[in-house]
Amino acid sequence: GAGVSQSPSNKVTEKGKDVELRCDPISGHTALYWYRQSLGQGLEFLIYFQGNSAPDKSGLPSDRFSAERTGGSVSTLTIQRTQQEDSAVYLCASSLVGTPSGANVLTFGAGSRLTVL
Amino acid sequence: GENVEQHPSTLSVQEGDSAVIKCTYSDSASNYFPWYKQELGKRPQLIIDIRSNVGEKKDQRIAVTLNKTAKHFSLHITETQPEDSAVYFCAARTNTGNQFYFGTGTSLTVIP
Numbered sequence: 001g002a003g004v005s006q007s008p009s010n011k012v013t014e015k016g017k018d019v020e021l022r023c024d025p026i027s028g029h030t031a032l033y034w035y036r037q038s039l040g041q042g043l044e045f046l047i048y049f050q051g052n053s054a055p056d057k058s059g060l061p062s063d064r065f066s067a068e069r070t071g072g073s074v075s076t077l078t079i080q081r082t083q084q085e086d087s088a089v090y091l092c093a094s095s096l097v098g099t100p101s102g103a104n105v106l107t108f109g110a111g112s113r114l115t116v117l
Numbered sequence: 118g119e120n121v122e123q124h125p126s127t128l129s130v131q132e133g134d135s136a137v138i139k140c141t142y143s144d145s146a147s148n149y150f151p152w153y154k155q156e157l158g159k160r161p162q163l164i165i166d167i168r169s170n171v172g173e174k175k176d177q178r179i180a181v182t183l184n185k186t187a188k189h190f191s192l193h194i195t196e197t198q199p200e201d202s203a204v205y206f207c208a209a210r211t212n213t214g215n216q217f218y219f220g221t222g223t224s225l226t227v228i229p
Contacts, residue, residue, distance in 0.1 A: 041222075042219060050215055
């Protein structure tokens with residue numbers, strides 16, 4: 001597509017429920033990233049997918065968080081047994097990976113705002 | 118891994134004045150340094166970037182400088198306007214992977 005698409009744009013859930021957030025990257029972008037941004041805070045790295053390589057999961061805050069990327073395109077971030085501290089905007093970004101010195105512009109989606117009551 | 122520090126965390130300037138935001142990085146293998154602007158409630162958007170083989174890059178009122186020896190890079194905004202008010206993030210990417218490391222952000226307010 002023309003940009004990075006995320007859904008839902010807003011999600012309100014009750015504590016303890018599971019949620020799934022979806023990201024559809026720019027067509028042809030092999031790298032996909034998830035970040036979390038709490039109110040007024042910076043960008044917290046969660047997970048990074050690159051082609052068929054094993055994902056870098058080093059930023060996932062707990063085992064309640066998981067993500068997958070099927071077919072090298074769409075990604076789903078799943079949060080199980082949500083807690084109030086999970087409330088944040090979840091941003092997805094993608095980039096085209098070329099040579100190390102090539103163009104690797106990171107393009108963000110509009111985010112999914114999660115509110116856990 | 119890479120560590121990016123950004124200062125100041127907040128910055129207020131009078132309209133028409135210049136604003137400077139500074140970032141340092143730790144990994145000498147980092148070779149790409151983008152700057153993002155995030156307006157309230159919006160997604161971060163790339164405003165300018167610089168690669169390690171360049172010392173300075175300018176685009177109208179914004180410029181970025183890079184000092185590889187000192188491992189720091191800066192964003193300069195001249196003739197600031199109220200619409201420049203936003204949060205600005207710096208980032209560094211290493212050439213050993215494609216991971217981006219972000220600074221903690223600078224909230225810029227331009228006072229009319």
